Amino acid sequence: MGEPIMEELEFLVEILEKHPLDSLKKIAEEEGIDYYRLKRLYDKYYGKYLTVSAFVSLKRLGLRTYVAFLTVPPDRLLEVGIRMSQNPFIGYMNPGYGFKNGLSIIFYTPDDQRDKIDEFLSQYADDYEYYEARAYPYDGDDNFGNWDLSYDYAPLLDILKWDARTPITEIARELGKSRPTVRYMINRLREEDILLEFVPMIDMNVHDRAVIGLTKELDESVLERFKEYEIMVGVLPGYGYIFEWYFSSKEDLGSKVLEFSGYVEKLLIEYFEPTFKELNDKNARTRYARMVKKDGSGYRSILEF
The missing domain is CATH 3.30.70.3460 (Alpha-Beta Plaits)
Structure with a gap:
């Protein structure tokens, strides 16, 4: 794949800033954009040079x-x-x-x-x-919180950080939960000021x-x-x-x-x-799942690894 065209990439960022989780059809309708043009840009850049990521309060998580x-x-x-x-x-x-x-x-x-x-x-x-x-x-x-959630929230945060546009059905399957349970968990993260917003991030x-x-x-x-x-x-x-x-x-x-x-x-x-990008990406995909103790009682030691 060739070099990204920055004007196209920046256009897609602007659109996803306004509609981070909406479907492409809904975005096209609300913005008056040709759906097929939007889909071509999305398929060209999303997941390769751009993803929508959950912005999480690290301070709240301690x-x-x-x-x-x-x-x-x-x-x-x-x-x-x-x-x-x-x-x-x-x-x-x-x-x-x-x-x-x-x-x-x-x-x-x-x-x-x-x-x-x-x-x-x-x-x-x-x-x-x-x-x-x-x-x-x-x-x-300087008021930092701590991890006070069950372990299941750790892999959920990993998914939302990696790609917040991951379909609820897929998240539910990965977590072994029902879709209503996943929606409840996401709403709880929002209510507790852990999940702050969804932001398009250029790699x-x-x-x-x-x-x-x-x-x-x-x-x-x-x-x-x-x-x-x-x-x-x-x-x-x-x-x-x-x-x-x-x-x-x-x-x-x-x-x-x-x-x-x-x-x-x-x-x-x-x-x-x-090479370092590959190492960084692999580490990021399961970060919280490996940081948090399986019983949800807090973080593992930074010296364990």
């Missing part, structure tokens, strides 16, 4: 998010990546080169397991640095590179200056801020990277390689 940068020799990158991909608390990992040469990762830690982070990371590298990451702007709320591998920048002071003009690019900003409590800027290696962005570096103290280039 999970803290961290970014980490590990020094790993080039000849050990794949070995360490494979081992990391066995751990459901690893959100994703990719090769990265800059202020640390090795792996750039996102990981999740149950609120009551923060004291295990150094032991956790030292399983994969001797040299590393990590930071807790929060949404920008930072509200300062980050549409872009094959990212610039990660860390800074102690935020110059908000960078967001305006680089607004034509896809830049995300997060807060690193106790340190400062993190920028992540996605782009394609086919673009000649050397001068922009140099300009961008003027806004941060630490800079790293992240590489979205196909």
